[in-house]
Amino acid sequence: MPKLFTGAEIVFKALEDQKVEYIFGYPGGAVLPIYDELKNHKSIKHILARHEQGAGHAAEGYARSSGKTGIILVTSGPGATNAVTALTDAYMDSVPLVCISGQVPTHLIGTDAFQECDTTGITRPCTKHNWLVKDVNKLAETLHLAFEVASTGRPGPVLVDIPKDIQFKKGIYKFIKGKLKNKLNGKALIKPSKKVLDQFIEMIKNSSKPIIYTGGGVINSGPEASELLKEFVNITGFPITSTLQGLGAYPGDDPQFLGMLGMHGTFEANNAMHDCDLMINIGARFDDRITGKVDKFSPYSKKIHVDIDPSSIGKNIKVDLAIVSDVKELLKGLIKRFKEKNKNFLQSNKGKTAKWWEQISKWKEKKSLNFINSNKVIKPQHAVQRLYELTKNKDTYITTEVGQHQMWAAQHYKFNKPNRWMTSGGLGTMGYGLPAAVGVQIAHPGKLVIDIAGEASVLMTMQEMSTAVQYRLPIKIFILNNEYMGMVRQWQELLHEKNYSESYTAALPDFVKLADSYGCVGIRAKTPDELDSKIKEMIEVDKPVIFDCVVDKAENCFPMIPSGKPHNQMILGPEEEEEISDEGKILV
Amino acid sequence: MAKSAYSSPGKLGKLERHIIVVWVDNEAGVLARIAGLFSGRGYNIESLAVAEVDKKKHISRITIVTLGTPQVIEQIKLQLKKLIPVHKVADFKRNDKEILFRELALFKILGSQKKMSKVKKICKNYNPVILDKSKKSCVIQVTALRREIDKLALDLKPYGLISTSRTGAVAMTRGAKIFN
Numbered sequence: 001m002p003k004l005f006t007g008a009e010i011v012f013k014a015l016e017d018q019k020v021e022y023i024f025g026y027p028g029g030a031v032l033p034i035y036d037e038l039k040n041h042k043s044i045k046h047i048l049a050r051h052e053q054g055a056g057h058a059a060e061g062y063a064r065s066s067g068k069t070g071i072i073l074v075t076s077g078p079g080a081t082n083a084v085t086a087l088t089d090a091y092m093d094s095v096p097l098v099c100i101s102g103q104v105p106t107h108l109i110g111t112d113a114f115q116e117c118d119t120t121g122i123t124r125p126c127t128k129h130n131w132l133v134k135d136v137n138k139l140a141e142t143l144h145l146a147f148e149v150a151s152t153g154r155p156g157p158v159l160v161d162i163p164k165d166i167q168f169k170k171g172i173y174k175f176i177k178g179k180l181k182n183k184l185n186g187k188a189l190i191k192p193s194k195k196v197l198d199q200f201i202e203m204i205k206n207s208s209k210p211i212i213y214t215g216g217g218v219i220n221s222g223p224e225a226s227e228l229l230k231e232f233v234n235i236t237g238f239p240i241t242s243t244l245q246g247l248g249a250y251p252g253d254d255p256q257f258l259g260m261l262g263m264h265g266t267f268e269a270n271n272a273m274h275d276c277d278l279m280i281n282i283g284a285r286f287d288d289r290i291t292g293k294v295d296k297f298s299p300y301s302k303k304i305h306v307d308i309d310p311s312s313i314g315k316n317i318k319v320d321l322a323i324v325s326d327v328k329e330l331l332k333g334l335i336k337r338f339k340e341k342n343k344n345f346l347q348s349n350k351g352k353t354a355k356w357w358e359q360i361s362k363w364k365e366k367k368s369l370n371f372i373n374s375n376k377v378i379k380p381q382h383a384v385q386r387l388y389e390l391t392k393n394k395d396t397y398i399t400t401e402v403g404q405h406q407m408w409a410a411q412h413y414k415f416n417k418p419n420r421w422m423t424s425g426g427l428g429t430m431g432y433g434l435p436a437a438v439g440v441q442i443a444h445p446g447k448l449v450i451d452i453a454g455e456a457s458v459l460m461t462m463q464e465m466s467t468a469v470q471y472r473l474p475i476k477i478f479i480l481n482n483e484y485m486g487m488v489r490q491w492q493e494l495l496h497e498k499n500y501s502e503s504y505t506a507a508l509p510d511f512v513k514l515a516d517s518y519g520c521v522g523i524r525a526k527t528p529d530e531l532d533s534k535i536k537e538m539i540e541v542d543k544p545v546i547f548d549c550v551v552d553k554a555e556n557c558f559p560m561i562p563s564g565k566p567h568n569q570m571i572l573g574p575e576e577e578e579e580i581s582d583e584g585k586i587l588v
Numbered sequence: 589m590a591k592s593a594y595s596s597p598g599k600l601g602k603l604e605r606h607i608i609v610v611w612v613d614n615e616a617g618v619l620a621r622i623a624g625l626f627s628g629r630g631y632n633i634e635s636l637a638v639a640e641v642d643k644k645k646h647i648s649r650i651t652i653v654t655l656g657t658p659q660v661i662e663q664i665k666l667q668l669k670k671l672i673p674v675h676k677v678a679d680f681k682r683n684d685k686e687i688l689f690r691e692l693a694l695f696k697i698l699g700s701q702k703k704m705s706k707v708k709k710i711c712k713n714y715n716p717v718i719l720d721k722s723k724k725s726c727v728i729q730v731t732a733l734r735r736e737i738d739k740l741a742l743d744l745k746p747y748g749l750i751s752t753s754r755t756g757a758v759a760m761t762r763g764a765k766i767f768n
Contacts, residue, residue: 124621125628129672132616149672293595311666314659491593564595 004170007136007162008037011100014143015044017175020071022047022062022442024055028075029115030102033167035073047442047471050463052079054435056086057461060095061439064422065397067222069096069151070439076102077115080161081122085429087157088126092426093245094220096155098146099123105165106134119161130159136171144176154309155220192325197337199321203302205342205349207278209356210238213261216245216425217283217308219418221327226250226418228331229282235338237346237353239360241269243284244410244425252414258360259369262290263561264407267368267570268360270559273298274567275359281305283327286316287426296566306330368559368572369411378528380405380480380551384412384452387478390535397440397449399423399433401457404486404557409452431460434477438464441473448476448539455481455548456505465518468544476538476545482553483508490556495563511548520544601657605634605682607689607759608664613673614640614648621671622650631664632656635691635734635756647675651758653682653734686762692755693737694719695728699748707747711740733757 005013011034015023024047027035038046049055052074059070070090074083080101090097104113120132129149131142139162146158204210212233218225226249233240233256240250241261250257259266261273273279279301284290286305291297294316303319305312306327313322323330338345371381384405398413399422400406406423415421422440424432433451441449451458458479468475480486488503515522521541525534525548538545558573612618619638626633634653641649654664661679668677680687697707704726708716714730714737721727730740734757741752 120617121620124617124624128670288595293598295598309670311663311670313666315663318659495593563592 002172005173006033006037007139007167007169007171008033009040010136010139010171010173011143011162011167012037012041012044013173014140014147014175015071016041018069018144018147020044020069023071023073024049024059024062024439025073026050026052026055026075026079028077028079028102030076030104030164031073031079031100031162031167032102033164034100034102034162046073047438048467049435049438050466051461052082053085053431054438054461054464054467056083056097056099057089057429057432057435058439058442058464058467059097060086060090060093060432061399061422061436062443063090063095063097063439064093064219064436065419065440066443067419068443069098069147072097072099074099074101075115076104076119077117079115080119080159081117084122084126085427087123087159089424089427089429089432090157091126091128093424094155094216095157096150097157098143098150099127099157099159100143101159101161102167103132103161103163106163107165109163119159123159126157127159128156130161132161132163133166134163136166136169139166139171140173141176148177154217154312192323192330192333194337196321196323197334200304200323200334201338201341203278203304203321204236204238204280204338205345207276207302208352209275209277210236210280210353211258211272211276211278212236212238212240212280212282213243213273213284214240214246214249214282215243215284217306218246218249218327219283221283221308223418225283225326225328225331228328228335231335232331235335235346237349238280239272239357241265241272243287243290244423246284247410247421248415248418251416253416258364260410261567262287263292264411264557264559265561266411267366267559267572268363270561270567270570271363272360276301279303281307281319282331283307285309285312288316291316292561292566293564298567366572368570371555371558371573373528374552375528377552378525378531378549380482380549380555381408381412382528383478383480383525383531383549383551384408386531387450387452387535388413390532391448391450391539394448394539396420397422397437397444397447399436399440399449399451401433401451401453401460402428402430403454403457403488404482404490404555405452405454405457405480407487407557408480413452430454430457432457434458434461434475435464435467437475437477438467438471438473441468441475442471449473450476450478453477453479454486455479455483455508455511456485459509462514465515465520465544465546469519472543474542474544476547478538478547479511479549480551481508481511481548482551482555484553486555487557493556494560511546515544515546518544518546520546522546522548524548524550526550601659603655603657604661605653605655606661607680607682607687607757608652608654608661608668609678609680609759610650610652610668611675611677612648612650612671613675614646615673618648618673619650621673622652622668625667625671626652626654626664629663629667631660635754637756637758651756653757680759686765688760688762689733689757690731690759691734691737691757692729692731693740694753695730695741695744695749696725696751697728697744697748698725698750703747707744710743710747714740
């Protein structure tokens with residue numbers, strides 16, 4: 001007779017075998033047996049969030065900055081529904097999460113019991129897979145399968161719904177590995193054939209106007225993939241641009257890097273995408289913020305698409321060479337094969353791409369990230385630049401909320417390493433950054449973690465400041481406060497005849513006093529003169545900080561590809577409306 | 589500038605009718621996963637037939653008739669394959685000569701004996717079976733293609749058709765080959 005364990009014990013045994021160190025969660029009636037068991041498992045620490053959405057984003061921040069799977073534990077009903085935003089966010093941005101939710105006892109399912117909801121039904125479209133466990137003897141198997149699904153192939157969230165009676169019932173525990181691999185028939189794990197690699201190399205050799213366009217897939221493939229990417233860019237001498245999620249995979253201050261592409265990408269990156277004759281997409285998914293109008297997207301190029309998810313290929317853009325592979329595996333094979341046959345490629349190919357590089361430097365001369373600085377009010381771009389300059393020598397982790405500040409952060413903060421940039425790209429979840437910073441700081445104690453925030457976004461999950469204080473997580477909330485939902489206001493200005501419908505927040509809290517009441521530190525900067533010293537003060541404090549950076553209320557985020565336009569028709573800025581003074585012109 | 593932050597739709601490709609066959613684990617919620625994928629991504633289900641075909645391994649076979657551009661059909665297949673309970677996916681064009689399609693329909697007809705013989709005549713090419721008969725009514729079963737059943741239903745209307753029940757298409761390859 002094998003030893004029997006309660007469902008709650010099985011949960012923790014599974015978490016231990018999966019080497020889980022942290023759970024982000026919130027207790028409630030239907031998960032109490034699991035919470036009761038917590039005390040017996042010292043290797044697992046529970047981080048008490050203030051809202052299940054906060055727990056979810058914290059787990060995302062933890063996962064994205066560490067490469068591990070994030071764990072959430074929530075109760076039934078509202079606990080589960082509150083986690084839905086975070087699960088959807090993780091689904092869109094390919095973040096591995098395992099959400100364990102309590103459920104009402106099996107005999108009450110379907111009776112509209114207290115705090116009952118159809119959790120697996122609600123989360124079906126926002127998870128890779130979910131399970132309702134009705135047999136305690138299947139619990140261990142299900143949990144291990146859940147970890148495997150979350151982290152295999154294109155990562156993503158999963159949910160295991162455990163009724164309360166199953167948490168009490170006794171059953172067998174077994175650690176079974178590799179159940180899923182058979183099921184996927186190794187589909188995502190195939191090594192690209194030599195024939196495919198040779199085709200790839202042939203296309204590289206035939207190109208005189210190439211561009212490498214990389215995305216979050218490089219980050220998800222692990223730090224080694226970023227190293228291999230550097231090598232690939234190095235041996236080809238090709239220009240490279242990155243999506244929002246891919247920032248950090250390639251050094252942001254390298255001359256071959258053209259900056260981010262897409263709706264708020266640089267002039268040079270978007271024009272290079274439009275005019276290139278070869279586009280090498282590695283781990284990006286041709287999202288609509290990248291492509292603009294699909295019919296007019298990069299009309300003259302052959303396209304190569306490397307993606308671990310077969311359904312990403314051909315979804316939005318037809319490509320000439322599709323490779324379903326993990327980025328790391330592909331680059332390893334490709335670089336090896338490339339070096340075997342093309343010893344002197346970089347030198348011999350220089351002439352071929354010289355004109356292209358010349359064209360790129362002409363685009364660069366536009367200095368599309370420029371803005372008109374001021375010595376009276378803090379320009380938000382200037383604030384991000386100063387933050388970058390004052391923190392770039394530390395190994396800094398940046399999270400963001402969603403909106404103008406997010407784009408300014410992406411444009412002006414340069415990332416040199418992967419896993420240092422956590423932002424909600426796919427779902428665009430306002431309120432992501434603060435709880436994500438909590439998770440990042442948990443994964444990286446002692447590191448500088450900054451949430452570049454907007455005042456509207458950060459108020460959506462402000463309660464998590466309390467979590468940061470409880471666990472002594474010295475996260476810095478750097479709010480670019482313009483009193484508007486800035487991106488909404490910008491679109492209203494550009495697309496809706498300046499009808500600023502409901503985008504102004506008339507009653508904001510005093511963020512310094514708010515910080516005080518949470519028991520952390522509040523700092524306010526109002527003028528450009530005091531900005532540097534205040535930022536330094538923020539970095540120095542070994543406590544959570546809310547930094548209220550009062551910025552220009554009317555600033556817009558440029559450059560911008562207007563809707564329905566191709567990449568080569570960007571709006572560069574408000575030059576038509578304002579005079580540019582030489583002293584105020586900041587060159588980036 | 590267009591009044592939207594999203595681009596306007598491009599030209600729509602040519603629509604094709606396809607039969608998608610999916611082998612799945614017969615577990616709770618699996619049909620909701622398949623149907624939810626279709627509705628969530630805006631794909632079209634014209635008919636759907638499902639039943640367990642392997643009692644031992646608990647495998648169900650789902651046959652879905654759908655309409656979409658080649659790009660959408662490709663996405664449907666790829667998205668289906670990503671689902672955990674899905675084992676394999678097969679796809680056929682509706683006009684593929686190598687594939688057999690059948691749909692089963694039950695018709696309930698009210699009327700005199702004279703009318704009934706006329707009804708039988710109309711159905712005669714579609715393997716009619718009288719399943720039930722009373723003085724005033726009969727239930728007749730036919731197996732045929734979708735458009736044939738559409739036509740039958742129209743033709744039977746004047747002869748007292750009061751109720752129709754249809755299964756949705758099922759499919760199988762001709763010859764010794766099986767789906768792979």
